[in-house]
Amino acid sequence: MWREFVFWLCAAGSVVTGVAVFRVDSMARATFALLASFLFAAGTVLLVDLTYLGILVILMMIMEMVIMVVFMLMYMMNPAGLMPMTMVHNQKGSLAIAIGTFAVLATGIYLIDWPTSSAPQPEDPTMALGEALMGPKMLMMIVLGLALFATIVATVVLATHRGRYDRYGDRLDRDRPDDPVRGGVGR
Amino acid sequence: MVETTAWGVLLLPVILGLFAVGAAAFDATLAARAAGVTAPRSAALAPLRSAAGLLVQQRRRTLAADTLLWRAAGMVLLVAAVLASLVTPLGHWAVGDLSAGVVWFNAMEIVAWAAVWLAGWGANSTFSLVGGYRFVAQGLAYELPHMFVLTTAALGAGSLRVADIVAAQQDLWFVVWMPVAFAVYLLSVLAMAFSGPFNHAVSGDVAGGVLAELSGVDRLVFLAGRWVLLVSGAAMAVPLFLGGGAGPLLPDWLWTLVKTALVLAALVWAGRRVPTIRMERFEEISWMVLIPATLLQALFVSLVVI
Amino acid sequence: MSLQEYLLLAAALFSVGLYGALSQQSIVMIMMGLELMINAVIVGGAAFWYFTALDRPDGQVVIVLAITAMAIEMAAGFAVTTAVFRARDVDMTDMAADLKG
Numbered sequence: 195m196w197r198e199f200v201f202w203l204c205a206a207g208s209v210v211t212g213v214a215v216f217r218v219d220s221m222a223r224a225t226f227a228l229l230a231s232f233l234f235a236a237g238t239v240l241l242v243d244l245t246y247l248g249i250l251v252i253l254m255m256i257m258e259m260v261i262m263v264v265f266m267l268m269y270m271m272n273p274a275g276l277m278p279m280t281m282v283h284n285q286k287g288s289l290a291i292a293i294g295t296f297a298v299l300a301t302g303i304y305l306i307d308w309p310t311s312s313a314p315q316p317e318d319p320t321m322a323l324g325e326a327l328m329g330p331k332m333l334m335m336i337v338l339g340l341a342l343f344a345t346i347v348a349t350v351v352l353a354t355h356r357g358r359y360d361r362y363g364d365r366l367d368r369d370r371p372d373d374p375v376r377g378g379v380g381r
Numbered sequence: 382m383v384e385t386t387a388w389g390v391l392l393l394p395v396i397l398g399l400f401a402v403g404a405a406a407f408d409a410t411l412a413a414r415a416a417g418v419t420a421p422r423s424a425a426l427a428p429l430r431s432a433a434g435l436l437v438q439q440r441r442r443t444l445a446a447d448t449l450l451w452r453a454a455g456m457v458l459l460v461a462a463v464l465a466s467l468v469t470p471l472g473h474w475a476v477g478d479l480s481a482g483v484v485w486f487n488a489m490e491i492v493a494w495a496a497v498w499l500a501g502w503g504a505n506s507t508f509s510l511v512g513g514y515r516f517v518a519q520g521l522a523y524e525l526p527h528m529f530v531l532t533t534a535a536l537g538a539g540s541l542r543v544a545d546i547v548a549a550q551q552d553l554w555f556v557v558w559m560p561v562a563f564a565v566y567l568l569s570v571l572a573m574a575f576s577g578p579f580n581h582a583v584s585g586d587v588a589g590g591v592l593a594e595l596s597g598v599d600r601l602v603f604l605a606g607r608w609v610l611l612v613s614g615a616a617m618a619v620p621l622f623l624g625g626g627a628g629p630l631l632p633d634w635l636w637t638l639v640k641t642a643l644v645l646a647a648l649v650w651a652g653r654r655v656p657t658i659r660m661e662r663f664e665e666i667s668w669m670v671l672i673p674a675t676l677l678q679a680l681f682v683s684l685v686v687i
Numbered sequence: 688m689s690l691q692e693y694l695l696l697a698a699a700l701f702s703v704g705l706y707g708a709l710s711q712q713s714i715v716m717i718m719m720g721l722e723l724m725i726n727a728v729i730v731g732g733a734a735f736w737y738f739t740a741l742d743r744p745d746g747q748v749v750i751v752l753a754i755t756a757m758a759i760e761m762a763a764g765f766a767v768t769t770a771v772f773r774a775r776d777v778d779m780t781d782m783a784a785d786l787k788g
Contacts, residue, residue, distance in 0.1 A: 201688050205696040212703045212723050216711065222450060222502050228719050229495070231700075235726050238696065239750070241688065242737035246481040246541065247750050251729060253488035254754055257524070258722075258761055260494045260517055265765050266715050269772060281712045292706035299698035308690050313742035320480060320541070326744035327751070334748060338755050345759045349766035355773060375661045 201241055208234035221266040229259040246320040389476040394463055396471070400616070400641065401608035402428065404649050411653040432601055441596040443504050451503025454496045455599050458606030461492035465613040468543050472626040472634030475543070482543040483531050486617055490527075490573050493610055494520050497575065497582050497591055500603060504594035512590020516575055516582040519660055522667035523579070527569035529675035533562045534621045536682050547625035556622040558685070561678040563622045565671055567648060570614030572663075574607055577652025581660055615645040693734030701727035714771070718764045725760070728753040 211230040218224050232255035240248035282288075316322040327335045361371035405428035413424030467489075468475060468482035479485050494517060501513020535541050537559065538549035546555075556563045572579040583590045595603055619625060619640045626633025628640075658666075700723055707720025729750050736746020 197688055201692065205692070205699075208696065209699045209703065212700055212726075215719055215723070216703075216707045216716070220447065222447065222499075224716070224719065226450065226495070226499070228722065231723065232726060235696075235700065235730050238693065238730055239733040242693075242733050244733055244736070244747065244750070245479055246484060247733070247747060249479075249481050249484045249488050251750075251754065253484060253491055254758065256488065256491045256495055257520070258758065260498055260520065262715075262719075262761065262765075263498065264514070264517060265768065269715055269768055270713060281716070282710045283712050285710050288706050288710035291709060292702045295705055296698055296702035299701065300695060303691050303694045303698060309739050311739050311741050313740070315741050316744075318480065319744075319747065322744045323747040323751070326748055331744075331748050334752065338752070341759060342755065345762050349762045352763075352766035353769040 197241055201238060204234045204237035204241070207231075208238070221270050222263055225259050225263040225266050228262075229255060232259070243315065244319055246323070384474060385476065385478050386474045389471075389474055393466060393476050396638075397463055397466055397609050397612050397616075398605075400612040400645060401605060403642070404612060404645050405608055407646060408649050408653065411650065415653065432605075435597055435601040438597040438600075440599065441594060443506055443594050446505045446594075447503045449503075450499045452599060454500035454503060455595070455602035455606060457492060457499070458496035459602055459609060460606075461489045461496070462606050462609035462613050465489035465610070466616055469613070469616045470543060470547060470620055470625060471637050472632065474634070478542065478544055481541045483535050483541045483546070483621075486543075486613075487528060487531055490610070490614070491524065493573055493575070494524075496603075496606070500591040500595065501582075504591075506594045508588045508593040509591050511587045512582045512584075512593065515587075515590065515660060519572070519579075519581070519664060519667075522664045523569055523572040526565050526667060526671040526675050527573060529672065529679055530562045530566045530569065531621070533559055533675065533679045533682050536679060536686060539686065543620050547620045547627075550624040550627065554622065554624040554627075559622065559678060559682060561674050562682075563618070565675050565678075566618060566622065567644070567651075568671070570611065570618070571648055571652060574611035574614060576607065576611055577648065578655040578658045579663070580652075580657060584657060611648065612641075612645060615648055616641045618644045690734055690738035693730060693738070697727040697731040697734065699727075700724070700730065714764065714768045718761065721760055721764075722757055725753050725757045 208231050211227045211234065214227040215224050215231065218227060233252060236248050236251040236255070239251060358366065361373060362368045363372070406425040409427040410425045413427075418424055465486050467477045468479055468485050470478075497516040498513040501509045501511070501516075504510075534546055534555055537555055538546040540546065540549075549555075571577040575582045581590070583592045587593070592600065592603070616637075619637055623640050623644075626637045628636035631639070704720045704723030704725075704727065707723060708717050709720075711717050711720060732746045732749035732753060734746075735749075736744070740746060
């Protein structure tokens with residue numbers, strides 16, 4: 195019974211704050227509305243006994259949103275929403291597409307005869323996940339690792355405007371790099 | 382074995398609050414002694430006096446402040462700091478014994494990122510925002526070593542459940558064979574609670590940083606949250622590295638309290654002794670020294686476990 | 688609590704995210720829409736694991752995949768935004784439409 199109640203609370207909260215992301219003027223509020231939406235969604239994940247993944251979502255999303263808010267403010271011309279303005283294009287079309295998508299999905303959800311499972315719940319879902327990732331799903335884990343590594347390299351290359359020639363000179367023969375900020379390990 | 386208790390929900394905030402007041406009093410005493418005050422006893426009461434003063438102080442207003450986010454910052458910090466201790470066992474009792482307790486603890490500590498930034502943003506004041514950005518900029522340098530250290534302790538026990546980690550230290554405390562992890566843990570606890578040598582977010586060179594415009598009850602709640610966060614971190618060191626409630630003669634809950642008090646006192650003392658570390662310096666130390674050191678420690682532990 | 692209700696929540700989150708991704712002009716706001724859509728995947732993965740395949744960890748693996756996808760999307764998105772902004776001082780998709788055929 196209480197699960198039912200908590201689920202609907204989380205579901206309503208998640209959708210409402212999700213809509214609020216695109217309704218509020220202030221970028222800080224938009225980011226933290228998105229964070230609230232994620233936290234409510236994590237609540238529904240916790241409800242189905244996925245303790246580890248639910249908490250992991252909470253952890254990751256707080257970190258991501260705090261980093262995101264920095265970029266939000268950096269690249270927005272009106273970050274605090276002190277001057278009313280809109281930055282949308284084709285709003286009616288987008289709204290129609292979104293509502294249409296929801297209608298199609300909802301119809302499908304209630305028309306399809308979903309399979310049910312009578313399998314017993316694993317004693318420790320986290321252990322099951324770990325064994326899957328290190329066993330039959332190893333390939334996915336490897337690909338994820340590679341993708342993350344490629345992301346690190348690609349993002350640094352894209353975002354920085356200084357390369358090794360700026361740091362070590364044109365012949366790469368400087369002993370210590372010429373950085374705008376000195377580091378802490380005596381270089 | 383750790384058992385969960387319902388009444389602990391009421392007791393936990395009280396214990397954390399007492400520890401926080403004690404830590405603040407100790408900190409004030411150290412400050413007074415460093416300043417050459419002859420009556421340190423009255424200095425120990427200074428935090429309580431200023432708390433009472435803040436309770437009746439009128440709120441300072443700033444132009445076009447984002448009041449909702451600003452107020453939320455202190456509340457969120459305090460609540461998350463208390464919730465972080467939800468999984469910390471006191472002797473053999475814990476309020477909640479989550480199967481991913483270590484991750485929960487870390488998630489609640491991370492809330493401090495959001496809270497400090499929000500406190501800086503909400504005031505619509507330059508110095509506040511600078512303070513908030515200072516904390517976020519170093520966030521990963523604080524968090525990554527912290528995360529690896531928590532992982533190391535969990536690795537040693539083969540479980541994310543705090544009770545299992547305590548049980549795994551029956552014979553040998555983790556601090557003995559994971560000294561690097563323990564040291565980095567204490568360091569990052571200080572950093573996550575933005576106190577001691579990591580207090581850029583609230584330091585004097587930006588007029589108090591995120592605290593610059595906070596006043597009255599809001600300031601009290603925020604400062605209380607910061608102290609409770611430090612207490613929560615210190616308390617978690619006991620089950621993670623110091624064998625939980627294990628010890629001779631005394632009952633296990635008393636041992637937990639004694640160990641927590643010792644760790645907390647050491648942290649506060651170190652925070653007073655060590656000057657503030659420059660941000661860019663710690664950033665590089667963290668990435669170039671601490672993260673590799675914690676990774677090597679984790680490798681060592683996993684080799685031993687296998 | 689049933690599979691249908693969970694999937695309905697996922698569909699709602701997906702649609703809200705889709706609206707955001709389509710209607711917003713700023714790159715950062717578009718990314719918020721995308722994140723909401725991936726969030727729907729997380730809810731859906733959890734629901735499918737719990738209600739249809741408790742004995743198989745595939746649903747959980749999907750969640751891990753979605754979380755990683757989110758992190759990659761955000762990092763890559765901000766890197767591109769930074770590069771575009773540095774090159775020509777814009778943060779709107781409409782002004783970076785060089786490849787439009």
